[in-house]
Amino acid sequence: MLNSYFARAFAWLKTAGGITVATAAVLLVAGTIDRGPYILVNTVVTGGMLGLVAMGLAVILGVLNIAQFAHGEYFMIGGLSAYYVIRPLHAYLDAHPSAFLAMVAPFIAMITATLVGGLAGAVTERVCFNPLRKRSRANWVMNSFLLTVGISVVLVNGDQLLFGTDFKGITHYWPGVVSIAGVFMSVDRVMTFILSLVIVTGFWIFMKYSRTGQAIRAVAQDEMGALMVGINLEWIMVLTMSIGCAMAAVAGASLLFMYPSYPTVGLEPLYMAWFVVILVGLGNVMGALIGGFMVSLLKVLTLEYIGAGWEFVVPSVIIILVLIFKPSGVFGSEVRSVLDQ
Amino acid sequence: MLLEINNLNAGYGFLQILRDVSLKIKKAEYVCLIGPNGAGKSTTLKTIAGIIKPMSGQIVFEGKDISGWPGNRVTRLGISFISEEMNLFTNMTVHENMMMGAYTIKDKNTKNRLLEFAYGLFPRLQERSNQLAGTLSGGERKMLGIGRALMADPKLLLVDEPSFGLAPQLTDQVFSSLDTLRQEGKTILVVEQNVTKTLSVTDRGYVLENGRIELKGPSAELADNAHVRKVFLGV
Amino acid sequence: METGVSKHEMGFFSSVLDRLCLTPLGALLLVLLALLPLIPPFNQQYLLRWLTIVALSAASAIAFDLTAGFINIVNFGYAAILGLGAYTSAILAVRTGLSPWIGIFVGALASGLLGFLTGLLTLRLRGIFAAVMAWFIGLALMGLAIKMVWLTRGPLGLRVPRMFDTSSNEPYYYMMIVMLLVVYVICRWVTRSKMGLAFKAIGQNMEAARTSGVNPTYYRIVNFTLSCTIAGWLGGFYAHYMGILTPDLMHTSKTVEVLAVVYIGGRGSLWGGAFLAFPFLIAMELVRSGFSNLPGLHLVIYGVILILVMIYLPGGIASLYYRFLYKPWGKFWEFMVGYKEND
Numbered sequence: 001m002l003n004s005y006f007a008r009a010f011a012w013l014k015t016a017g018g019i020t021v022a023t024a025a026v027l028l029v030a031g032t033i034d035r036g037p038y039i040l041v042n043t044v045v046t047g048g049m050l051g052l053v054a055m056g057l058a059v060i061l062g063v064l065n066i067a068q069f070a071h072g073e074y075f076m077i078g079g080l081s082a083y084y085v086i087r088p089l090h091a092y093l094d095a096h097p098s099a100f101l102a103m104v105a106p107f108i109a110m111i112t113a114t115l116v117g118g119l120a121g122a123v124t125e126r127v128c129f130n131p132l133r134k135r136s137r138a139n140w141v142m143n144s145f146l147l148t149v150g151i152s153v154v155l156v157n158g159d160q161l162l163f164g165t166d167f168k169g170i171t172h173y174w175p176g177v178v179s180i181a182g183v184f185m186s187v188d189r190v191m192t193f194i195l196s197l198v199i200v201t202g203f204w205i206f207m208k209y210s211r212t213g214q215a216i217r218a219v220a221q222d223e224m225g226a227l228m229v230g231i232n233l234e235w236i237m238v239l240t241m242s243i244g245c246a247m248a249a250v251a252g253a254s255l256l257f258m259y260p261s262y263p264t265v266g267l268e269p270l271y272m273a274w275f276v277v278i279l280v281g282l283g284n285v286m287g288a289l290i291g292g293f294m295v296s297l298l299k300v301l302t303l304e305y306i307g308a309g310w311e312f313v314v315p316s317v318i319i320i321l322v323l324i325f326k327p328s329g330v331f332g333s334e335v336r337s338v339l340d341q
Numbered sequence: 342m343l344l345e346i347n348n349l350n351a352g353y354g355f356l357q358i359l360r361d362v363s364l365k366i367k368k369a370e371y372v373c374l375i376g377p378n379g380a381g382k383s384t385t386l387k388t389i390a391g392i393i394k395p396m397s398g399q400i401v402f403e404g405k406d407i408s409g410w411p412g413n414r415v416t417r418l419g420i421s422f423i424s425e426e427m428n429l430f431t432n433m434t435v436h437e438n439m440m441m442g443a444y445t446i447k448d449k450n451t452k453n454r455l456l457e458f459a460y461g462l463f464p465r466l467q468e469r470s471n472q473l474a475g476t477l478s479g480g481e482r483k484m485l486g487i488g489r490a491l492m493a494d495p496k497l498l499l500v501d502e503p504s505f506g507l508a509p510q511l512t513d514q515v516f517s518s519l520d521t522l523r524q525e526g527k528t529i530l531v532v533e534q535n536v537t538k539t540l541s542v543t544d545r546g547y548v549l550e551n552g553r554i555e556l557k558g559p560s561a562e563l564a565d566n567a568h569v570r571k572v573f574l575g576v
Numbered sequence: 577m578e579t580g581v582s583k584h585e586m587g588f589f590s591s592v593l594d595r596l597c598l599t600p601l602g603a604l605l606l607v608l609l610a611l612l613p614l615i616p617p618f619n620q621q622y623l624l625r626w627l628t629i630v631a632l633s634a635a636s637a638i639a640f641d642l643t644a645g646f647i648n649i650v651n652f653g654y655a656a657i658l659g660l661g662a663y664t665s666a667i668l669a670v671r672t673g674l675s676p677w678i679g680i681f682v683g684a685l686a687s688g689l690l691g692f693l694t695g696l697l698t699l700r701l702r703g704i705f706a707a708v709m710a711w712f713i714g715l716a717l718m719g720l721a722i723k724m725v726w727l728t729r730g731p732l733g734l735r736v737p738r739m740f741d742t743s744s745n746e747p748y749y750y751m752m753i754v755m756l757l758v759v760y761v762i763c764r765w766v767t768r769s770k771m772g773l774a775f776k777a778i779g780q781n782m783e784a785a786r787t788s789g790v791n792p793t794y795y796r797i798v799n800f801t802l803s804c805t806i807a808g809w810l811g812g813f814y815a816h817y818m819g820i821l822t823p824d825l826m827h828t829s830k831t832v833e834v835l836a837v838v839y840i841g842g843r844g845s846l847w848g849g850a851f852l853a854f855p856f857l858i859a860m861e862l863v864r865s866g867f868s869n870l871p872g873l874h875l876v877i878y879g880v881i882l883i884l885v886m887i888y889l890p891g892g893i894a895s896l897y898y899r900f901l902y903k904p905w906g907k908f909w910e911f912m913v914g915y916k917e918n919d
Contacts, residue, residue: 067704132887141704142648146839147886149832153879160872211444218430218441225428227392230416230445230493263872267828271715274708309723316716320697323709327701 016330017287020279024294031301037183039304043297045189046258048196049251051292053269054276055203056247058288061277063220063240066129067145070152071248071273072266074117076159078249079261081116083168085109086256090170106173110195110253117249118242124151125241130234152266160263169260192254199250200289203243207285216240248273272299275315279322281329342401343368343528344389344420344497349398349408351388357396358384360552366497366530371523373539373560374532375573376549382532383425385549386499389530390422391415402497417445421495425502427486431475435466438474438485442492451494459488462518480511487518498522500531504538516542536573540564596757597764602847609753609854613746624745628817630857631752632810635759637837637849639806642763644835645844646772647799648779650707652831653694653714654807659826660717661687661808662815663728666736669816676739680812687808688801695800714826721823731822739816748817755813756850759806763846766802775799776844836882842894852893 012018031039057071086109093102128147133140174187207213219226219236227233251269252259259265276295280287295315302314322330344366352358358381366372374382387393389400391412400408407415412422430438439459443452460467463484469477474485483503490498503519504512512535520542523529533539540546540560548556548569556566563569593603609631612618618627636658643651651657665683668674674682694713698706721728728734740747766772777785778792786792815821824830837856842848863874885892 067708128883128887135887136890139648142650142707143886143890145704145707146650146835147883149835150879150882150886153832153836153882154876155879157872157875157879161870161876165871214437214441215444217433218444221430221432222428224392224424225430226441227412228390228416228422228424228428229442229489230413232413233411275712278708309719312719313716313723316712316719319712320709320716323701323705323712324697327705 016326020294020330021290024297027301028297031297031304035304037181039300041183041185041189042300043293045192046255046299047293047296048193048200048289049255049292050269050272050276050296051289052196052199052247052251054273054280054288054292054295055200055285056244057273057277058280058282058285059216059240059247060244061282062285063216064125064129064237065141065144066148066241067141068244069145069148069270070124070155070266071148071245072268072270073152073155073159074120074245074248074266075252075269076155076261076263076266077120077245078113078117078252079256079259079265080159080163080168080252081113081249082109082253082256083170083261085112086170086173102174106191109173110250113253114246114250117252118246120249121245122238122242124245125238129237129241133237156263156266163263165262167260167262170257172257173254186257188257195254196251199247203247204286212236212239271312272296272315275319277329278319279329280331284329284331287329287331342366343370343403344530345399345401346389347399347401349385349388349400350396351384351393351398352396353393358552359388362398362549362552362554364547364554364557366528368496369523369526369528370545371519371529371543372531373543373546374530374549375536375539375546375563375569377572378534380549381552382549383501384552386422386501386530386532387424389415390420390499392422416493416495419494419496420499421490421493421497422499423486423490423501423503425505427482429474429477429482429485429489432473434471434473435477435485436470438489439466439470439492442489443494445493452492455492455494459491462491462521463488479506480508480514483507483511483515484518487515491522495527497528497530500529502532502534504533504535512538536569537564540569596761597768605851606753606757610750613749621745624749626858626861627854628745628749628752630853631749631756632814633834633837633857634850634853635752635756635810636807636834637841637853638756638759638763638846639803639810640834641838641841641843641846641849642767642775642806643799643803644838645842645846646767646775646779647796649698649703649796650710650835651694651800651803652707652711652828653717654710654834655828655830656714656717656826657687657690657694657804658807658811658814658830659721659821659823660690661811662821662825663721663734663811664808665812666734666815666821667727669737670734676737676812676816680809680816683812683815684805684809687811688805691804691807692797692801694804695797698796698800711828714828714831718823718826721826728821728823731824734821736815736819736821738819739813752813752817755810759810760846760850762802762806767846771795771798836878840881840885840892842892842897843890845892845894848892848894 013022028040028043053071053075056074057068060066060068060071086105089101089105089108093105128151129144132144132147136143172186172188174191176187177184178187178190180190207217215226215231215236216239218229218231219233219240223233226236248269252261252265272295276288276291279295280291298315298318299311302311306314342365346362346364349359349362350357362381362385374385376382384393388395391407391410391414395408398408399406402418402420405418407418416422430441433441439456440452443455446452446455465481466484466488469481474482477485487500500519503515507515516538519529519531531539531543540563543560545558546560546563547554548563556563556568558566593600598606612627613624617623636654640651640654643649661680661683664686665676665679668679668682669676694710698709701709722730724730725732739751767775774785774790774795777788777790778795782792814825837853838849840856841850841852860874860878863877867873889895
């Protein structure tokens with residue numbers, strides 16, 4: 001019994017996915033030994049949230065067949081909403097200290113951000129994609145992609161128009177540091193990591209076991225079949241868009257202490273999320289989480305060993321190589337054929 | 342009258358395919374729609390199922406005008422459509438597909454009863470219940486398509502080309518399962534290329550040519566009709 | 577398509593116009609452009625400078641449309657490829673003292689080579705994958721331009737010798753108008769030949785094109801190479817006109833600007849984007865300077881128009897022209913445009 005597990009693990013290690021994950025693990029360990037534990041910490045903190053952003057992108061790709069270019073803007077919306085909730089709460093806390101409120105205030109901010117992001121996604125689907133879908137399904141992937149380009153322009157500049165270009169950030173959600181195995185790190189970082197794991201687990205359970213989650217999977221696999229069994233396509237599409245955008249928004253909110261909100265803050269998460277999605281295969285939702293950690297590691301290592309500024313170049317070169325040699329992604333996926341047209 | 346269609350016009354975009362199609366189906370009837378390729382047989386079924394929006398005309402089901410309703414509401418009302426290519430969820434297991442078929446049904450007991458009935462009709466599906474739908478053979482896929490449609494507890498089954506892509510032996514099996522369903526009191530509207538076979542099993546038939554109903558009548562009479570014999574049977 | 581023209585007996589004038597792929601209306605607009613520096617508000621230097629940049633955008637839009645509108649691949653790294661041409665020509669001029677007049681062609685070659693490689697690399701990829709690939713190539717290029725400070729001086733900006741030894745904008749403006757015409761004529765020539773048909777075929781359905789004997793590989797590479805060569809050429813002009821280069825030129829948002837002009841103007845029409853660029857970009861500039869207390873407003877309007885066009889007017893302004901002006905006023909336009917187009 002145990003032997004067959006080992007045999008299967010070894011067989012998996014020989015696949016493209018296995019090689020990539022193993023290489024990433026080795027690099028992570030080597031980097032941590034060479035430069036210290038903060039390599040591990042930084043990878044894990046941003047990796048979980050990057051995984052969330054990428055999962056949102058993958059869900060939208062898989063179910064709606066929309067290649068989101070505006071995904072980073074929902075990250076921005078999340079950060080912005082959280083900022084405007086947490087600032088007054090922090091100010092209130094300064095005047096009236098309360099241990100309980102200090103504990104829950106960040107959650108209030110993040111939940112607000114999630115709701116605002118989800119609402120923004122739903123509105124986008126109703127106002128932009130639904131009319132386009134009704135008008136014509138011809139050349140859908142390219143047309144919807146161009147539509148998201150327009151949405152991105154509107155959201156970025158709308159943010160600039162309404163809220164200005166200054167950096168709206170906070171130094172922390174929860175004050176203080178904790179020590180884990182002799183390494184000191186801020187509470188925010190630990191919480192961010194835990195939060196990403198909780199959300200991903202919740203999302204997985206939702207997709208696997210809930211009736212609605214199964215309906216979403218059904219729509220991703222066969223839209224007409226879903227209609228035939230009585231699934232309300234329009235509702236599923238609104239919901240999926242909403243969930244995908246909410247995932248980006250919650251990431252933007254919980255990373256506010258690292259990424260202050262400003263109009264074009266979304267470009268980097270967008271670019272990283274696309275990198276993840278192509279690396280693991282378009283529409284591979286669960287693979288996106290692992291991919292998030294791998295890409296985050298790559299970024300941390302690039303910054304550490306090659307220097308600031310190169311984190312745009314090195315991943316681009318790698319993604320070009322992935323697209324040339326393994327266009328279906330290292331884990332493979334079935335959605336590709338839909339997006340081929 | 343279970344289903345009544347009056348002067349239905351439908352098509353894709355600017356291309357009109359159906360012209361003033363009218364037909365009536367009583368409860369527990371087994372009706373077929375035959376005609377040459379491109380006559381609009383599939384389009385008729387898809388329009389009833391709510392997948393294509395009609396340009397004009399009426400579709401009345403149990404006294405309700407359902408023309409222009411989206412497919413999911415039509416399914417909820419008790420019309421199940423089985424398409425030519427089945428549209429299975431290939432990355433889900435057979436069992437998951439069956440349960441998706443019962444998406445509109447919330448009551449657990451009803452679901453179990455329906456599942457038992459469908460598995461009773463196709464024991465093969467029960468054997469394969471943990472296999473991914475994408476890995477099934479052609480005949481099994483067809484069974485799963487019908488089984489999944491039955492899970493919605495339909496009053497009317499719309500079956501598009503049950504023999505499509507199947508070997509003659511398997512075709513007979515599929516037809517005999519439709520026969521069983523009919524004895525269970527289901528109403529069936531079937532579209533077929535295999536005219537001889539279809540006319541020998543159904544009660545009544547409609548002949549569709551160039552988007553119009555050209556002939557109608559009891560199947561036995563249609564099978565003897567000179568025009569039908571000349572066009573479809575080559576005699 | 578302008579087939580069937582040869583059936584008519586054509587005079588000298590219309591045959592020259594036909595060679596240039598221009599309609600009398602198009603020629604009229606071109607004359608208007610040439611006279612513009614003499615017409616009052618536009619005779620001011622700063623407006624002329626703005627007009628030159630608009631004409632440059634119009635020309636880039638034409639070359640962008642060659643890929644986007646015909647083979648249906650959005651070259652998301654377009655701005656970066658234009659920037660590559662700009663930097664190549666600029667660095668050659670700075671380092672080796674090469675004349676800008678030769679430099680811009682070397683820059684065009686460099687961009688064309690990269691376009692060739694991009695076409696080659698995206699062969700196995702389709703649609704959205706090719707767009708993403710081109711985007712990442714663009715991001716990598718911009719990253720290099722930022723980081724190779726020893727060569728490009730990075731964000732500090734590279735000072736570039738200008739083309740004409742004058743502070744006046746007229747020579748640049750006229751040169752740009754000529755370049756615009758040349759770009760248009762080249763793209764029109766290509767697209768109205770058999771090759772244009774092949775482009776449209778692989779843009780609509782790659783598999784069908786392949787089975788009917790069109791080699792998608794060849795045509796895609798040709799298309800990418802040509803479009804990128806033109807971009808590099810225009811980039812070279814930009815460098816020697818502005819006199820200073822920063823990596824900002826290669827930013828994704830610059831590609832988005834060109835893209836918006838092309839799609840609002842009408843994909844696959846070539847002239848749509850080029851025509852629209854003038855009134856549209858000028859109007860946008862007016863909004864920008866008129867509402868300077870509301871930064872970003874003009875870009876919001878820009879984005880909203882792009883969204884509306886994508887949903888409700890997939891053919892862009894060009895399709896409006898055919899629907900509302902061309903058909904109802906058939907006789908008049910037949911005279912103005914010379915002949916009836918089929919679509």
